[in-house]
Amino acid sequence: QKEVEQDPGPLSVPEGAIVSLNCTYSNSAFQYFMWYRQYSRKGPELLMYTYSSGNKEDGRFTAQVDKSSKYISLFIRDSQPSDSATYLCAMSPNSNSGYALNFGKGTSLLVTP
Amino acid sequence: KAGVTQTPRYLIKTRGQQVTLSCSPISGHRSVSWYQQTPGQGLQFLFEYFSETQRNKGNFPGRFSGRQFSNSRSEMNVSTLELGDSALYLCASSGTPNEKLFFGSGTQLSVL
Numbered sequence: 498q499k500e501v502e503q504d505p506g507p508l509s510v511p512e513g514a515i516v517s518l519n520c521t522y523s524n525s526a527f528q529y530f531m532w533y534r535q536y537s538r539k540g541p542e543l544l545m546y547t548y549s550s551g552n553k554e555d556g557r558f559t560a561q562v563d564k565s566s567k568y569i570s571l572f573i574r575d576s577q578p579s580d581s582a583t584y585l586c587a588m589s590p591n592s593n594s595g596y597a598l599n600f601g602k603g604t605s606l607l608v609t610p
Numbered sequence: 611k612a613g614v615t616q617t618p619r620y621l622i623k624t625r626g627q628q629v630t631l632s633c634s635p636i637s638g639h640r641s642v643s644w645y646q647q648t649p650g651q652g653l654q655f656l657f658e659y660f661s662e663t664q665r666n667k668g669n670f671p672g673r674f675s676g677r678q679f680s681n682s683r684s685e686m687n688v689s690t691l692e693l694g695d696s697a698l699y700l701c702a703s704s705g706t707p708n709e710k711l712f713f714g715s716g717t718q719l720s721v722l
Contacts, residue, residue, distance in 0.1 A: 600654075
């Protein structure tokens with residue numbers, strides 16, 4: 498069993514919808530949580546970075562971490578066709594891990610006009 | 611500011627051959643990480659270098675190796691290629707190992 502599980506989708510939503518993307522994990526040592534966006538034929542791009550439990554908001558994006566449930570979420574408000582991409586969650590036990598990040602396999606999102 | 615540059619973008623090799631991939635980090639970045647991305651396994655950590663020293667290594671066989679030069683540029687080498695090595699190989703850099711990671715567009719390796 499992988500340490501990080503993520504539903505691959507695809508997830509298709511109409512423009513303007515609220516999107517919810519989720520990951521679960523099994524390693525209770527994870528403390529740093531990230532969400533990346535990857536467009537086709539491009540490398541991942543960091544969207545959100547959070548430490549421990551709680552919420553973080555940046556524009557249309559909100560990241561939530563629930564360490565007690567080992568569950569993290571990314572919400573996208575007012576979704577746009579340009580948000581169509583694969584979204585990857587990533588996590589690590591500490592900030593000094595030399596970027597040995599544990600990634601989910603990614604959720605493919607399609608936002609239709 | 612130029613991003614992370616990986617060359618070549620595409621590569622086709624046959625089983626048993628070896629391959630070297632190159633990564634030029636963002637100017638001023640000293641930490642370089644390598645990841646393998648496949649549809650089946652997703653992104654998996656290969657290794658990380660900081661100031662020419664390998665600080666961390668993932669769970670890959672010894673056929674996968676890397677190095678970093680004094681100008682922070684990095685190379686990874688895969689010897690005795692297997693069909694299962696077909697993947698997108700991603701390089702990422704950061705100013706220090708604790709800062710935001712910037713990924714390149716990757717090298718798509720196909721092993722026939």
